Amino acid sequence: MDPLKLPFDTDKMLAGLRPWIECESPTWDAEAVNRMMDLAAYDLAGLGTVERIPGRMGFGGSVRARLPHPDQGRVPGILIVGHLDTVHPVGTLDVLPFKIEGDICYGPGIQDMKGGNYASVEALRHLIRAGMQTPLPVTVLFTPDEEVGTPSTRDLIEAEARRSKYVLVPEPAHPDGGCTIGRYAIARFNLRSIGKPSHAGARLADGTSAINAMARKIIEIEEMTGPDCTFSVGVIHAGQWVNCVSSFCDAEALSMAKKQEDLDDGITRMLSLNGEVNGAKFEVTRGVTRPVWRPDQPGTMAMYETAREIAAELGFDLSCSSAGGGSDGNFTGALGIATIDGLGVRGAGLHTLNEHIHIDSLPERARLIAGMLMRLA
Template identity: 75%
Template sequence: MNPLDLPFDADDMVARLRPWIECESPTYDADAVNRMMDLAAYDLTVAGAVVERIPGRMGFGGSVRARFPHPDFGKPGILIAGHMDTVHPIGTLEKLPFKREGGICYGPGIMDMKGGNFISLEAIKALAAAGMQTPLPVTVLFTPDEEVGTPSTRDLIEAEAAKNKYVLVPEPAKQDGGAVIGRYAIARFNLRTVGRPSHAGWALSEGRSAIAAMAKKILEIEAMTSDDCTFSVGVIHAGQWVNCVSSTCEAQALTMAKTQQDLDRGVAAMMALQGEENGVSFEVTRGVTRPVWEPNQPGTMAMFDIAKEICAELGFDLTGASSGGGSDGNFTGFMGIPTLDSIGVRGKGLHTLGEHIEVSSLPERAKLTAALLMRLQ
C-alpha cells in the first residue's frame, strides 16, 4: 500500500487532537506540562510504543521518549523531536478556546507545535494499522522547554539524535507550506540595571532609577537591529511601589543572527553595552543560545529531495529554506545529523490569540510524514 493512500479522516483527527489542545501546557508551569506529557504518553502507549518518562530538571516539566517495535529495535533510525510546551499561560482557553470554523481550527499551541506532534503519531499509527513496516526504527521524543531555548533538555535531544540516522522536526510549516533546511542562531541575554533608591515624592533627586536607565538601554539595544542580526527585548521586571525610585530592573533580550559571524558580532555588541552611567550600572549576562544550523548540508538536502518528491505526489511544490525562529532542529542540524524541520501543520498566528491551523493540513502532513518514514533508509 502506498502511504499516500492511507485513510486519514480530518474530522476524526480534529476530534482526537482536541484533548491535547485543551490541556494547557505553558513552559513555566511544570505541573501543566507534565499533564500534557501524561496524555501523550498514554496515546503513545496505546499506539504500541515502549514509553519512558524522563524526569524534569531546572524547574521544568519532564520528557517522554517512545520507541516503536521494529526488527532493528535499538539500532540507528529516525528520531521525531517535538516540544509540548507553549507560550500561552493557563487560562488562555477562555480567550482562545478550541473551536473549528469551517476549514480552520483554533486553540493555544495547536500550530506551535501540538498539531505537528499529533500528526506524527497519527502517521505511525496508520502505518502500523496498514501492516506497513518502516525500513528504520522510529523514536519519538517530546520535550518541555523549547519555548525558552531548551535549557534543560538540549543534552537529552543531542544524545538521542546522536543515536539516529535522521531527525524529523514537526514544527509548523512555513507560510507557503515549505520546510526548513537550516536555521539562524538565537541568543538570549539577561539584562540588569542597578541604581539607587529614594522616596519618589519626597527625595526624587536623591535616587537613580534603574527603570529609567533600562528604558534607555532598550532603545539602544533595539536600534542595533539590522537585516542580518536582530535585537529585541521581550521581558522586563522592576519596581514594587510607585512612590519608590527603583533600585533594580531586570529584562531579557533576544538576538537572531543568520551566520556565526553575525552572531559573534551581535554578542560582542551586547556585551560592550555594560558599564555605569549617571550612577546606574548596566549588566549583561549570556543566556541559552541556539547555534547556527548551516543550510544545504548533503544529508539534509537528500531528505528534502525525498520530501519534495512526496509533496509533488500530494499535489504541491515543497520549498525549502533556512529560517529564523529557532527550534530544536538548530541543535541536531548543528551536529551534522540530517534534519528536516517544519514538516508540521499549516496555519497562522502562532504565539497569538489567533493561533490556528488549516484542518486540511492534518491529513496532508500525516501522509507526508508516513511517506518519509517509509522512504528513509
C-alpha cells in the same frame, strides 16, 4: 498499502487533537506541562515502549517512545522530535478556545506545535494498524522547554540525534506550506540595571532609577540592529510602588543572525554594554544560545528531495528555505545530522490569540510524514 493512501479521518484527528489543545501547557508551569506529557504518553503507549524522563531545572519532564523494530538500538534510525510546551499561560482557553470555523481550527499551541506533533503520532498509528514496517527504527521524543531555548533538554535531544540517521521536526510549516532546511543562530541575554531607591515624591533627587537606566539601554540595544544581526528586548520586570524610585530592573533580550560569526560579533557587542548608565549599574549575562544550522548540508538536501517527491505525489509542491525563529532543529542540524524542520501543520498566528491551523493540513502532513518514514532508509 501505499502509505500515501492511509485512511486518515480528519474529524477523528480533530477529536484526538482537542484534548491536547485543551490541556494548557505553558513552559514555566511544570505541573501543567507534565499533564500534557501524560496525554502524549497515553497516545504513544499503543505504538511502542514509552518512557517518562523526569524534568530538571524547574521544568516538566519529557516523553520518549521507541517503536518495535528488529533493528531498534542496532542501527541509526529516525528521530521525531517536538516540544509540548507553549507560550500561552493557563487561562488562555477563556479567550482562545478550541473551536472550528469553516476550514480553520483555533486554540493555544495548535500551530506551535501540538498540531504537527499529533499528526506525527497519527502517522505512526496508521502505519502500525496497516501492518507496515518502516525501513529504519523510529523514536519519538517530546520535550518541555523549547519556548525558552531548551535549557534543560538540549543534551537529551542531541544524544538522541547522535543515535539517528534522520531527524524530523514537525514545527509549523512555512506560510506556503514549505519546510525548513536551516535556521538562524539565536542568543538570549539577561539584563539587569541596579539603581538607588528613594521616595519618588518627597526625595526623588536622592534616588537613581533602575527603570530609567534600563529604558535608555533598551533603546541603545535595539538600535544595534542591522542587516546581519538583530536585537530586541521582549521582557521587562521592575518596580512595586509608583511612589518608590526603582532600585532594580530586569529584562531579557534576543539576538538573531544568519551566520554564526555575525551572532558571535553581536554577543561581543552585547557583553560590552556592562558598565554604568545614568548613575546606575548595568549588567549583561549570556542566556541560552541556538547555533546556526546551515542550509547546505548534503544529507538534509537529499532527505528534502525525498520529501518533495512525496509531496508531489500528494498533489502539492514542498518548497524549502532557511528560517529565523529557533527550534530544536538548530541543535540536530548543527550536529551535521540530516534534518527536516517545518513538517508540521499549515496555519498562522502562532504565539498570539489568533493562533489557528488549516484543518486540511492535518491529514496532509500526516501522509507526508508517513511517506517519509516508509522511504527513508
